[in-house]
Amino acid sequence: MRSRFVRLIFGIAAIFTLSPRPSVGQIEATTAYEPMYTTDGHPDLQGVWQVLNTAVWDLEDHGASLGVPAGYGVVEGGAIPYQPWALERKEENFENRAALDPENKCYLPGVPRITYMPHPFRIIQQADKVSIAYEYLRAVRYIYMNGNPHPPGPIEWWMGDSRARWEGHSLVVDVVHFNDQTWFDRTGNFHSSALHVVERYTLTGPDHMLYEATIEDPEVFTRPWKISMPLYRRQETNSELLEYQCHAYLLEQEWDNPDSSFFQQN
Amino acid sequence: MFLQPWLREIRNMKKQTLELLGIFGLLLVAVPVAAHHSFAAEFDINQPIELRGKLTSVEFVNPHGWLYIDVENEDGTVTNWAIEAGGANQLLRRGLRETDFPPGLEVIVNGFLARSGEPVANGREVRTVDGRNFFLGTE
């Protein structure tokens, strides 16, 4: 009887120590929420969504500085698992971020960064594809679900090639064919053209979605790693994607600047 | 007597065109991507040029891709020319990839010289040395 009691204590202790606990800033995936369905019989993810965090500044825990808010990281496990050479390169990126961050040239931000830019986006579902229309740069991703596999590579695109399938209530998006030009955030977290991202979009309530992205890049990281964050449905009755044509404003600003470094060919 | 097989070819071409219209209709009625006409500002259609050289690299981007070729000058020096070519998507959709164009391949370019005086030209026609269209790939 005593050993049974001991086993019970150990069992309870095991449950407490071994079950995954969400870090602050993340929420749990739950299949308890039964979403509305489209006429195609899939969860209806449609509407205007936006993140409410500081991931765009820094995917890891970070403090505040002038113009930069503090925030908890969105990386599961805490740190991005760089290879040693890549960690040095990340630090160089950080030191030179004003010159090197592709966002400062208004280039397409890549995936997953486009998701957590501080602008809303709209999800549109059809039989052959899911389209995500972003206010930022008026970018649009066509995520095909028409049975076509990724076209054969090598192909290098800023936003990669996206193909999706449904897994239970989750839209699972597989993205490959990236170039090496984008960063994950404003501190210089970067990748190579071997990047492979798997996103998951899962409704957790009528106005909340869980967004997860697994990042795999054997040339830069020691193992795959994952970020997750809530998406919030914009509540305003007149919610609308307006416009942010960053590159147009930048060209106009730099055009008359004789000291501009923007027009130097690299 | 010569014309009959020729006319038959044309009829067959028309049939094939109609088939192509069906499959490629998506592309047929479209205005080309970025028909932006900075071409005329950057290149001079009154200054045609022919260049022959060895490929050093290709860049598949939109709105127009680039080939870079080493051209030997009369005095024996070599100048690397930038040739503006078709946009990436048309090449990618035909199954071509940057890796299909290895450095060292010899090409002949007919095009128009850039107004800037730089070694840049717009590639009107790009052929391999044996006369095949460069963008059909090296097969």
Added chain:
Amino acid sequence: MCQLNCRVGAVALTVMIWVLVLGPRAAVGQAFWEDAEKLPMAPTWLVEKAKLPPYSPPMTPEGVPDLQGVWGGPGGDGLSYLEDHDFVDVTTPAQETFVSDPPDGKVPYTPWALARRNEILAGLGRGWAGESPERLYSSPAAYCLSFMPRFAFSELEIVQQSGFVIMLGEEGYRVIPTDGRSPISEDVKFWYGNSRGRWEGDSLVVEVSSLNGLGWLDSTGIYFTENTRMTERWRLVDPDTIDYEITIEDDTVYTSPWKMNFARRRPGTGPDTRRTRMPSAVALDAPSLDDPYAEEIWEDACYEGNREGPAALRAFGYDWFRGVTPPE
């Protein structure tokens, strides 16, 4: 004896193959045109449209016309040069005017505004007759900027949802509310403006306000201003054809509202306007007939790939177009 005939025939055959088989898919980035018959646009469409029998479009479950699907642009040389013109050079073939009203096919600029338009035309630096030695502006589209109404003239897919009409294209998208909500304040200006749609009989009517006046209607400097309002009408006239009409209204630069009009066809339908194109560096023989990716839109990333373009134009002395401000 065959030698001359055969060679002429072979050359003719080659040209015919180029002309018939190759098409817009071959010529991206820069199309080269030959001096051939005028490409059709508004006048031809008006005649064709007048002969069409009445047509009742299919309806969506919400009881509005079903305009869904992929629709082409105007074809031909598109928005290269908006008014009627003969062959200019290999970049600019002969094409009819887009303008369906006024009947003379010309944009009804006021005298002051026409002088500004002519200044821009003379400053394009394209080697055209009548140009001044000064370079003024290049078309905003040359910098890979996307804006209205140019985006609405491109090939796009219409998707209809309750309360919205969505237009998906290669260079962007529009989400047009049809639920009666008000537009944003007119003082707010956008490249795409702010669109509001409604159904009037068989037509989708879209009012576009809040335009910033920084885009051009074509590549030769037919400009509008931040006072301009545009009204589109989209109407199915047969199962495969949308009649697209846009009214441009701005009494600060035009003497009256005026219209452009052309037919939009589903892919694979309508007349073939490729005929006068010559091949470019991406000339090809017949590609595979069963491309499973034919209906997919692949990444454009024009601005990202055009890096040297703005630098070159700036080095030539072109100024950045900041709009035309009419006098009070």
